[in-house]
Amino acid sequence: QKEVEQDPGPLSVPEGAIVSLNCTYSNSAFQYFMWYRQYSRKGPELLMYTYSSGNKEDGRFTAQVDKSSKYISLFIRDSQPSDSATYLCAMSGLGAGQNFVFGPGTRLSVLP
Amino acid sequence: EAQVTQNPRYLITVTGKKLTVTCSQNMNHEYMSWYRQDPGLGLRQIYYSMNVEVTDKGDVPEGYKVSRKEKRNFPLILESPSPNQTSLYFCASSGNSGAIYEQYFGPGTRLTVT
Numbered sequence A: 001q002k003e004v005e006q007d008p009g010p011l012s013v014p015e016g017a018i019v020s021l022n023c024t025y026s027n028s029a030f031q032y033f034m035w036y037r038q039y040s041r042k043g044p045e046l047l048m049y050t051y052s053s054g055n056k057e058d059g060r061f062t063a064q065v066d067k068s069s070k071y072i073s074l075f076i077r078d079s080q081p082s083d084s085a086t087y088l089c090a091m092s093g094l095g096a097g098q099n100f101v102f103g104p105g106t107r108l109s110v111l112p
Numbered sequence B: 001e002a003q004v005t006q007n008p009r010y011l012i013t014v015t016g017k018k019l020t021v022t023c024s025q026n027m028n029h030e031y032m033s034w035y036r037q038d039p040g041l042g043l044r045q046i047y048y049s050m051n052v053e054v055t056d057k058g059d060v061p062e063g064y065k066v067s068r069k070e071k072r073n074f075p076l077i078l079e080s081p082s083p084n085q086t087s088l089y090f091c092a093s094s095g096n097s098g099a100i101y102e103q104y105f106g107p108g109t110r111l112t113v114t
Helices: B097-101
Strands: A004-006 A011-014 A019-025 A032-038 A045-051 A054-058 A061-066 A071-076 A085-092 A100-102 A106-111 B004-007 B010-013 B019-025 B031-038 B042-051 B054-057 B076-078 B087-094 B109-113
Touching: A004 A085, A011 A019, A019 A085, A019 A106, A032 A061, A045 A054, A045 A061, A071 A085, A085 B042, A100 B042, B004 B087, B010 B019, B019 B031, B019 B087, B019 B109, B087 B097
Parallel strands: A011 A106, B010 B109
Antiparallel strands: A004 A019, A019 A071, A032 A045, A032 A085, A054 A061, A061 A071, A085 A100, A085 A106, B004 B019, B019 B076, B031 B042, B031 B087, B042 B054, B087 B109
């Protein structure tokens, strides 16, 4: 079993739809959870990160963490064609000296 | 402009010929890291560095070396590249403490080893 699992997609949705992207993980030591967006032929860029369980909202994006289920989600409201990209979840333990573990990414296409 | 730069962006080489991929950041970040990205496997961490002269192995360090002699630079060295090191490589940096989770990535280096 991989340490972090993520549905690779591709996921196609119409413009304006609500998108749900998910990751599951097996390591209960993970405390920080991150979502990155990666456009084709570019480096990943951080969308948001959360600590422990709970929700965090930033504009059209909402991140949810359920540590009891080892499950994290990213919701995109009012999706736009410019949201078409690969979305990567990433996780890390607490404190300095922790390495980061990434999911394989979900490719999203938002159709006009 | 705050950025992470990598050179070269594209490299084709032959098995066994030593190569270095450079990484530099202008944000005075303490934390720097190297990843490789392969289809279906996502990003995997190779090495990371918490500060000058402090480096540690990530999940896939075999066949790679790093050094951190200056805060801004973190080169990745492949002393004897092999075809299974053909991949897309990313360097990233972030500040320490709480900011460590806000990693900034470079544009990537596509390496082909024949």
